[in-house]
Amino acid sequence: MKLLFKLLISITMLIVAANAQTIKVGTNATYPPFEFVNEQNQITGFDMDLMAEIAKKVGFKFEIVNISFDSLIPALKAGKIDIIAAAMSATPERLKAVDFSKPYYHTMNLFIKRADNKELTKFEQLEGKKISAQLGTVQEMAAREIKNAQVMAIDEIFGAVMAVKNAKADALIVDSSIGYGYLKQNPDLVEFLHLPDGSEGFSFAFNKGKHTELQAKINAAIDELKKDGTYDKLLTKYDLK
Structure with a gap:
């Protein structure tokens, strides 16, 4: 029975993983240490690592869409991406067009x-x-x-x-x-x-009113990562602390 139970759990986890939602994350990988292309031609940086940790907590997969910074909000509004992770500041003007997560970095x-x-x-x-x-x-x-x-x-x-x-x-x-x-x-x-800089800090952006549930889950994940020490480790890794 124990073996059967373990097998059922494993199958369930595989099904959940297979059905996990894939989120398109828009960024502009020219902004080290937050987002940049490394020597292996991979998009990496603080924002990308933070998003990877959030994805583990919330339970989604994500793919990175690299576009120019000024094209990010139009792409979000057009549904080409689901989230902006690009060291973007939550300004009053931007808040008219998009929703922001709670700030994760101040500058x-x-x-x-x-x-x-x-x-x-x-x-x-x-x-x-x-x-x-x-x-x-x-x-x-x-x-x-x-x-x-x-x-x-x-x-x-x-x-x-x-x-x-x-x-x-x-x-x-x-x-x-x-x-x-x-x-x-x-x-x-x-x-x-x-x-x-007159902003509330760097935040993740969502199309206005479209992803309120995901936004809430990401806010909760940011809090958890700050409490469990993961956030501080990322700050240290990218010399931001």
Whole structure:
């Protein structure tokens, strides 16, 4: 009887696994350490690992859809993806179009310039300057609020960094969680300011009103992963702690 019972349990688990829902997770894998393509040509990063742990808790499979950052919300609204996991900040404007999970990471806007630029030292001096930022991000929104700023909104964050390095832009506004990583790699760049980004933090996004049950389960899973230490291990792994 014990063997039969074990066999039935195993069969049941296999059936559940086979029937597990496959969720399409949209990301923009150009934003290390949150999402990027590694040397094995695999999409990885903090968000991807966190989503994998959440999937175990909730009980779903997922596949990653890699598209440009500014295309993520349109793809979500069109039903091409089910969730956005792309270091996306929950802003009031975005909340009009999508639902967000509870925040899983908080950050600030980091202002970066070339080290040889001795004139640019404070926010007021950004007026009329050329400022680079990644297209569709909170940082692009911040750049557009600067008086008379010439905003260079670039598809990938690497391009926005290179615009400053190559003197095509005077300053870069970037998320602090990845900005410090670029500063370590580029001694010719320096931070001169950091400010709140005006958002509630990075969250997963869902098409508005379409996935409320899944959203609730993911919120619960985030809480569980923070309690059991898994979340902190991921922060340490990606040098975010």
